[in-house]
Amino acid sequence: MKRVAILGASGYAGGELVKLIDAHPDMEIFHLGAHSKQGRTLESVHPHLPGGERVLGSNDPADIADVDIAFLALPHGASAEPAMELLAAGIKVVDLGSDLRLDSPVRYQAAYGEPHPYPEQLGTWPYGIPELFGKELVGTDRAAAPGCYPTSALLGLGPLYAAGLIEPERIIVDSVSGVSGAGREAKESLMYGAVDEGVAAYAILTHRHRPEIEQGLGALGAPEPEVIFTPHLVPMQRGILSTCYATGTKDADQASVVAVLENAYAPAPFMSVVASSPNTRWVSGSNRALLTARYDERTGSVLVVVAIDNLLKGAAGQAVQCANLMLEYPEAAGLPMAGWMP
Amino acid sequence: MKRVAILGASGYAGGELVKLIDAHPDMEIFHLGAHSKQGRTLESVHPHLPGGERVLGSNDPADIADVDIAFLALPHGASAEPAMELLAAGIKVVDLGSDLRLDSPVRYQAAYGEPHPYPEQLGTWPYGIPELFGKELVGTDRAAAPGCYPTSALLGLGPLYAAGLIEPERIIVDSVSGVSGAGREAKESLMYGAVDEGVAAYAILTHRHRPEIEQGLGALGAPEPEVIFTPHLVPMQRGILSTCYATGTKDADQASVVAVLENAYAPAPFMSVVASSPNTRWVSGSNRALLTARYDERTGSVLVVVAIDNLLKGAAGQAVQCANLMLEYPEAAGLPMAGWMP
Amino acid sequence: MKRVAILGASGYAGGELVKLIDAHPDMEIFHLGAHSKQGRTLESVHPHLPGGERVLGSNDPADIADVDIAFLALPHGASAEPAMELLAAGIKVVDLGSDLRLDSPVRYQAAYGEPHPYPEQLGTWPYGIPELFGKELVGTDRAAAPGCYPTSALLGLGPLYAAGLIEPERIIVDSVSGVSGAGREAKESLMYGAVDEGVAAYAILTHRHRPEIEQGLGALGAPEPEVIFTPHLVPMQRGILSTCYATGTKDADQASVVAVLENAYAPAPFMSVVASSPNTRWVSGSNRALLTARYDERTGSVLVVVAIDNLLKGAAGQAVQCANLMLEYPEAAGLPMAGWMP
C-alpha cells in the first residue's frame, strides 16, 4: 500500500484524484493540500465525497512527510518548484500541470511568454500518455501528465503519424470541451448564465496546448508537424471531443487507417476503436478513450474523432494510470471502466 | 458468489443494475433480459458500460436457470407474473416495479384503476427501504423496491412520524425530479427541446406515488396520514429533491426534530443529516441520501428537505441494498458512496 | 415619446430593460448607467443587443438630465437614495430593487436586519403588480416593482385570498427558479459546474421575499396571513414556478377557485388560467403569467401553480408594465406576448 499526497485537492482534478485514490486497491491518501481552502474540511469543498471530515492541509512540500508519491494538481507555474522539492525528498511526482511537459526552453518560452525557472528539467520528464509513451514511465520517479486536449489529439493521431499514414502539413485539431476544463475558480465567463445554451471558440491560433500536440506528434514521427488547434467551450460539465483532420499519405486508405489504430490499441485496456462517432457521454466517469477514423476518398483526407473525459483520461485518471506504471502496478488498477449514463 | 439475473436490463434502472452488479464483490451477472431490445449487445444499448459484447436475452423467466436472485426492472404491470414464476423456481426476487408495493387490493385498485392479478400477494412483500424496514428484509426471498419519490419522502418524514413529532393531517411532499425518472422510451414530452430550460408540475393530486407514501408512513405511525404530493420535472438527468412540510406536534422543536433523524440514521451507512439544504449533485452517482430539517417557530411547522439519486437510492442502488440484506451480505456491499461532481 | 434612463443597465434585468425600451413605441433610452462597467460599450456587456456602440454612463442621478422616467435595477440598498434624488428632480421612478417595497420600518428592520434610511417613505410607494394593484399605479410618479417570487405567489394566491377562499394559516409557497434570479456577479456557487445537473433549496425559512408575500396578501385580505416560503435553484436560466398550498375555506371548491381566478384576470392581457400545470418555458421571453388551480377534496386544500419569466414578469417586464400605467399608456405597450421555444 503506497502512501499518497495530493496537492491542489480542492479543484476539480483534485477532487477526482481523491475519489480515485480512495478507491485504489494499492494506494492510500496521507496528505491533502490546498491553497486558499487550506483548513477546510473535504466535505465543504467536495460534498459528493465520503470521508468528508478529512481536513485540507497545505500545498507546501515541507509539510509532507512519509509519502511515496505526490500528485500535483496546481495552477500553471505553481508546480515546478514543489516538484523539485518532492523529488529531492525521495517522493515520486506526477505533475498534472503544464510546467514540465514541454521539452525545451525555447518551446516553453514561445508557448508561455517567459523563461522557465528550471530550464534543465525540460525534456527530462516522461510525458504521461501510457498508450503512446508507456515504456518511458515504468518505474520512473516522475511524469508530466499531459493536457486534456493534447491527450485526445495524440491518442487519435499519434499512431497514424508514427505509421506514416498522415502528412505533417496543416493538421487540424478541432475540439469541443465541457466547462470543467476551465477550472473551478469563479469567473463571470464561466457562470451558468454565461455558459448555458451557447457555444464559442476561444484562444483561436493561440492556445498553449498547440505546441504540446506538435511536440507529442514529433516524438512519434518525423518531421515535427504543423498543427492548427481550435478549442471550443460547450454547455456541459465534462468531456472532450476532438475531430482531427489530416492529409493522408499514399499508404492511407480506410483499411490501413483503422488497422493501425486497432493494432496500436489492442493491448490498451482503456482504448476502443468504434464504428461511428463516440459520444463523450460514453466515457464520462471512466478512464476510457473511444475513437473512430475515416479515410475520405474524395479529398484524400484522414479524419479521427476521439472522446475522453477531460477530468479522468484527460487529467486525474491518466495521472493515476501513470502512477500505476511508475509504481509497477497493473496499468488499470483502481481506474473506472464504466461511465455514467444518463 | 451469487448468480444474478436482471430483467429489463435495457432501461435506465437496468443499466445501473448492470453497473452495480458488475462491481459487486459477491454477485455476478448470469442473465440479462430485455423486451424490444432482446438480441442486441449491451454496448449498443448502454455504450458507457464495459463488457459490451454481452448479448441481451429475453425477459421470460422460463429462459432463466441457475441464478440465485433476479432483479425486475420492468414497466408497471409487467413484473407480478414473472415474479411469481421466479419465486416458484426458488429464485429470490427484487421487484423494482410498482406491482407488489401496495398492501391491499383496495389500495391497489384505487391507485391503478384496475384489480390486481395476484391480490393475495399484496401485503406479503417486504417494502424495500432498509433504513426503515430493514429487519423485514434480512434473509427473505422477496422485496418490493419502493418508488423513487416515496423513498425520498419516507426517508425524510418516516422517523418523525414514528416519533410522534408531526401531525397526520395535510402533510405536503413537494418534489422535483430529473428526467431519467420518466424512463428511456421516446416521447415528445421528454425530448431535449421539450425539457431543457423549463420546469412544470405534473400529475397534480393524481400521482400514484401518493398512496405509497401514505401507506409507508402509516406503517411507521398511526393513524395513516393524509398526504398531498406534487412532483415536478426539472431539466437535469438525475436526482430527486423532496421538500416536505408537516404540522409539528407539541413535542416538536428544532432540537427534537434533528435528534430524531440523527438517531434514526446513526447506524445507516448511506444517510446523513446536514446543516443546510443538500444539493442533488452531492448524491448523484451514489446510494446516499442527505437531508436537513427545520422547525418553524412562527407556524409550528416541520420542514424536511431530502436529496437522493433517483436511479440509485431511488431505484437500482436501493434494490441492491435490499438484495444485500436478503442474501445476508453487508448492507453497503458493492454500493457507491462517492458521487459525481462536476 | 418619453425619455428614459436605466440605472444598473449592465445586469440581467438591466439588459432586459434596454431590450424592452428599445422596442417600446413610446419610450426612448437617453441614459444607460452602470457601476463597475461604466465606460464600457453596451456590446461588451450585452453582446446580444443591437446598438452595441452605446456607452454606459454613471449610475449617479446628478449625471441624468432631461429624462421623464428612470428605471432602477440596482443592488439591494442602492436604490433608495437615487430614487429620492430623481423624484426631487421631477423624474418618475420605477425601482426594481427591494428598498421601497415594504410598508413599514418594523417590517423592513425584521426582513433586512437594519433600519431604513428613509423610513417615512415606506408605505408610500405603490406596489407594482398591475393585475392586483393597478389602480394605485395610474399616473403616479413612483412604483416599487415587486420581487420575482412575490410576483408569482401573489398572482396565484391574491385573488383567492381577497375572495375569502383560503385560510390565513400556514400558506406554503414552494418555488423553483432559474439561475438568472441570482444575478450576474461571479460567484463560485453560480458557476456552471456548481449549478448544472443539481437542485437545492436555499434560505429555508429566512428568505426576504417571505415578508413581501405576507404583506401583499395582507393588502388584499385580512388578517395578514402566515406564509412558509421555500425557494429552490434549478439548472435553467430563466423562469419561476411557484406551487402554492393553502387550506380552503368553506366556500372553496374546484369551481369557485377557478372562477375567482378567471374573473380576476379576465381583463388582464398577460394572465391566463390553464387546465394543467404551465411550464416556465411557455412564458420565457414574454411578460405573461400562466396558472392552474386545484381544490383537493381529500384534504380540503387549494393548490395553485404559477409560471412566470423571472426577468420579465418578475422584473423588467413588470417594471415597464408599471411605467405604462404611470405614463398612462396602454398597459401592454411594448411588452412581448410570445415566448421562446425551443
Place this chain on the structure above:
Amino acid sequence: MKRVAILGASGYAGGELVKLIDAHPDMEIFHLGAHSKQGRTLESVHPHLPGGERVLGSNDPADIADVDIAFLALPHGASAEPAMELLAAGIKVVDLGSDLRLDSPVRYQAAYGEPHPYPEQLGTWPYGIPELFGKELVGTDRAAAPGCYPTSALLGLGPLYAAGLIEPERIIVDSVSGVSGAGREAKESLMYGAVDEGVAAYAILTHRHRPEIEQGLGALGAPEPEVIFTPHLVPMQRGILSTCYATGTKDADQASVVAVLENAYAPAPFMSVVASSPNTRWVSGSNRALLTARYDERTGSVLVVVAIDNLLKGAAGQAVQCANLMLEYPEAAGLPMAGWMP
C-alpha cells in the same frame, strides 16, 4: 398587407414562422397547415405563442386560397409537389426544405440517393441567402431557403472564395449545432437523457449539406471547391457555430481576409464581423450572423468562425428575409435584431 400561409406550422421552424409573421408589419397569417397535428389548436402545439386559439388546418395546397405567399416547412421530399401547385395557383413560395436547393439532377441523385420528381425545376430556384444572392431574390415568386449548416458556412467562406483568398482544395467546415436542428419528432436519440451532457459528431463525410456548401461556393467562385463537412450535436437548443478552415492563396493575409468580409457585409443589416469568436448565445433569438476571421501565418491557413441561430438565420428568419425581398419590402422588416440572454 400580404396574406401568408405556413405549411408545417407545428414544427420548430413552423413555430418560429408563426411568431415572425405575427410580428411582421406587412404580412398576416391566413392559413396554418399541419400533418399529424391537423385539427389541433396552436396553443396545444406551441404553448408559448399568443393567439393560441387558432386551429391548424391541412398542409394540402388545395385547401389554401387567397394568400399571397406560402412558407413550406415540411420534411425532406414533401415540399416539391405542393410548391408546384402553389406556384401554379399564383402563390409565391419560400421552401424551407431541401427539395429545391440543389442545382442539377445529378447532384440531387448523388446527395439523396434517388431521382428528383421535378428534375427540370433544379437550378431554377433562387438560393435564399440574401447577403450573397440577394439580387436574384428581388421580386421573384420562389426561393429555396438554404440549410442551416450551409448558411453558416457560406456566410463565412463565400466572400473569401469569391475574392480569391482561399484555395478550393480541402476546405473544412466543422460545425456544432443545438438540438432543434434535428426537428421535433420523438426519437430516442434526441431524448433529454440522450443529449444532455454529451457531444458527438454524426454523418461523418456523408451529411447532405456538404454538396449544398460546395454548390454555393461554386456559384461564387471557380472551380467548385472540395469540402469536408463534419456536424456535431451539442447539448443546447439553438445555435450553430461553424469553424471553417481553408488554405489561403497568395493574396491572403489578416488584413485582406478581414477587409473582404467587412466590405461584403457593410450593407448587410444582420451581419457583423467581430474581433473574437462569437458565441451562439449572442445571436440566439435574432436573425443576425456574427463572424470572426484569422489568417494563420504559420500554416498559411484562413479560419472563419460563424455563429447563427439555426432556427432563425438558419431557417425561419432567413425565409422571411427572402420573402421581404420577393415582396419588395425592406430586407429586415419584421425580423429580430436583439437576441436572448441569459
